[in-house]
Amino acid sequence: MPDIHSLDLFAAYQRGKNLADNTIRNRHSILTTLRATTGKTLFEVTTLDLRLFVGRQGLKAGSRRTCRQALVAYFRFALEEGFRDDDPAARLASVQVPKGEPRPFSPEQVDAMLLSGAYRKTRAMILLGYYQGFRVSSIAPVHGRDIDLLAHRIRTVGKGGKIRSLPLHPVIAELAETMPKDDYWFPARKGQTGHIKPAAVTNLITKAKKRAGITDPELTPHSLRHAFGTDLVEADVDIRVVQELMMHESLSTTQIYTRVSERRQREGIRALQPREIPQHSGRHASPQGSAA
Template sequence: MYAAIDGFLRYLKIERNASELTLKSYSEDFGSLLDYFRDRVGDIVDPAEVQIPQLRGYVAYLHECDYARTTIARRLASLRSFFRYCQREGLASSNPAKVLRTPRVGRKLPHFLTTEQITKLLEAPPANQDEGLRDRAILETLYSAGLRVAELVGLNVDHWDQDANIIRVFGKGKKERIAPIGRFAAQALYRWLEVRKEAPGAGPKDQGALFLNRFGTRLTTRSIGRMLEKYLMLTGLDKLTTPHTLRHSFATHLLDGGADLRSVQELLGHKSLTTTQIYTHVSTKRLKDTYENAHPHAAKNHRPGRGERPPAEK
């Protein structure tokens, strides 16, 4: 069983280009399952020995422990993927996780900032310090291109085509996409590159990194989070704001400005349009404005006829 799990994790890393964070999540999921087997069922030495009732007991155990539905759903997805791999490799004859019911998970509406709040945040980094120029470039790039924070820290200087003002982004599974950036982000990047100093003898991982820490090496996702927390305190903005909030704000403002859903899907690098549809809640105001401006019987355009009372003024 342990060898099968190790093989599956290697498969995810080498063939599926899974990120370290994804591999860590899968490892935790399998650790939870193996702990359950050891404590409640007994050691399972072979994936072919795992049966549906045992997995149903595991799901019941997760519910008893009050795990969030999202966590349970993720662990079930991990098990399905694992046993599908085992079937392909001849380690199991069936996928016992396939019949398990995934708990219904309500999708949270994404937290986003208004355009006024975004402006306040982007103007917070001091322009008279190298670190401030870097932070401004980071925030502008996150918002302008709608990047995931892992995509941002993976950027190299040569990923930015300065003539075309586009950046080459490597998303989940190392899938490449092209993201345009606006003039404010481009200006911030130009100013940052004027003061950017790479560490002497930087290793292969850090060479050419677009965003560097004070030691001249590549920034980490956690460093971006800490940096953002500093400016949230400075501006008094919602503390629930994360680097991903700028990606949510990017999609929200595009849709609210009239962009079509397919275009936003491409810009975000979403595989499925369903994932992008979570942002359509923000276009309610725009749809209402369009309706009131276009429909002949909308309150804004309707002219009462003879003997007809006009709608009461609010």
């Protein structure tokens, strides 16, 4: 069997495990890039090839880790299915990724993007990112049937393909009244079926950011989700509630948002009550009751 066909079987294997479509697409892209970079088939690459691929210049730590995860998953599959007699990814070193700091848009920047001349659907994407904390992969497939206006809930698929039902923000409830009730909010273009790709959401929000005059390269469409988490913490929402709203598996992931509140830091430092501070050391004061 040609190695390229094994990717189709690998995709089916991952869907069987209920992995997210975005994860499956990303892994496919990584593996096809590996083939093009090495000039070898997936059945021929060596551990050295994989180390050079993961360690190539220009990748951030998070991307290296994602790359390694894709390789480990595929080559374990290839070994189990008999496509290879060995697992060249078994000895790949783990990738250490430092804990990141949130990069949130400020409320003023969110307003600027909404007022930047962005079209109605782009504005809807921005609102879903900020008021529901959705990733672009969750924004792209929003469907009218995901919204329950009576229960005030919105259904989405989180990481790992888990279906979640979350509270619906009033702003999004109002938005839903103007969006399709029985169709995708952001249908695919150019005669294609289904919804638009997450990359298209990224491109549209990025254009709104540029039109708003926001030049910080660290701010991306994902920064709307960071703003969601940051502003919830700033509003004194319990951290466990923030965890559930952001669909984080681990509380430690949510806790990075507690480190960015300048207001909380100011309040914390002011919790130490001031005390009277002597103006002089008192060392040269005459002892009380000393003889004349």
